[in-house]
Amino acid sequence: MLVERKVKVVTEQNVIDKPPVDQFPMREWSLKVFMVDEDGNERPADVFTKVVYNLHPTFENPVQSYTKHPFTCKNEGWGEFEISIDCYTTEKTKLAPIIHDLNFHQTKYEQTHTVVFKNPSQSLQERLRETGPLPTDDDHRPKKKGIATKKSAQKYDYEKIAESLEKLEEEDLLRVIQIINENKGPDTYIRSDVEVDDLVKAGEFSIDLYTMPDSLTSKLWDHLSKKGLVS
Structure with missing residues (x-):
């Protein structure tokens, strides 16, 4: 699954009272990273666990890493340059680099970049x-109103289920796949790398939890609860 999203980089800069370099005034500048939702609203970039800024090699610390939203990178300097920004979704998984133009034409400006998440976890x-919405939502899940209704009335915490599935060892994961295989409904949306009826033989796969029938959700919750992963 490929999911496109908008990431906004906000730059602020101002001249500071320090000696100029080659007649260029010294400046303090900062970068912050946000998500942009489908309505154009600024949202926290909490889909990222870490953001790494690759600055000009003349900086004393040219590779700067931040793990707390809004991932503020603040420095002093006199020159304009391009910054490569790496956004991580896990410790080792990152998106394609965002190339951001640091310039001093305005005291504050924003640049919005399109990024792609490949096969995101549950x-x-x-x-x-x-x-x-995700690419699968229009065809395989209720519209927003329906989702909101199900979320408000749901007995189980789907986010906890998703997080728990990522913690399972291979043997337990195979048991979960078996439970899904035996109890999936006609509207259950599953994406696998092999088209087979038996999910145990399907290789890597992902399931849209919100399309599971209640009976499957109940069995899955009970199984994860016995493992101490949900409560």
Whole structure:
């Protein structure tokens, strides 16, 4: 699954009272990273666990990493340059670099970039839904109103289920796949890398939790509860 989203980089800069370099005034500048939802609203970039800014190599610390939203990168300097920004969704998984133009034409400006999330995990899918639907939602899930109704009335915490599935060892995961295989409904949306009836033989796969029938959700919750992963 490929999911497109908008990421906004906000730059602020101002001249500071320090000696100029080659007649260029010294400046303090900062960068912040936000998500943009489908309505154009600024949202926290909590889909990222870490943001790394690759600055000009002349900086004393040219690679700067931040793990707390809005991932503020603040420095002093006199020159304009392009910054490569790496946004991580896990410790090792990152998106294609965002190339941001640092310039001093305005004291504050914003640049919006389109990024692509490849095969996001279940928990990441839930966070991505906060800024817009996923590609599978229109065809395989109720519209927004329906989703909101189900969420408000749901007995089980789907986000906890998603997070728990990522923690399972291979043997337990195979048991979960078996439970899904035996109890899936006609509207259950599953994406796998092999088209087979038996999900145990399907290789990597993802399931849209909100399309599971109540009976499957109940069995899955009970199984994860016995493992101490949900409560």
